[in-house]
Amino acid sequence: MTGQLVYQIELKGPNRAEWNYDVDAKTGKVVRNAEDH
Template sequence: MNLLTRLLAITALASASLIAHARDLGPDEALRLRDAGTIKSFELLNQAALAQHPGSRIEETELEDEYGRYIYQIELRDPQGVQWDLELDASTGEILKNHQDD
């Protein structure tokens, strides 16, 4: 196996492992984590996100397991029609990302 082939194989394996470490969680698993106290309630996480953009409405939410850390992703639309993407640490409620969607 030549050097280029080995590098391509290593790159492919590394990419596959990155994809495998971020996965969407279904409603049953999310509720189990909430009930176990592993993550905050969705109501509290939604309130924390909405506090960043008062008057906004929630358009979409998603819970992911990223490298063993639970991330709550939420899309908001503010009263001016601007869409915002936020990410919160679902265990602590900490705002990790808060940016305007392009």
């Protein structure tokens, strides 16, 4: 790891839908996003 700060965001929607985002704090770029059912 290179000292990267990553925000982990979990969004919950209707019908138990969940979205997980990893966002690079420095660039604002989404590192990973996944939809869970």
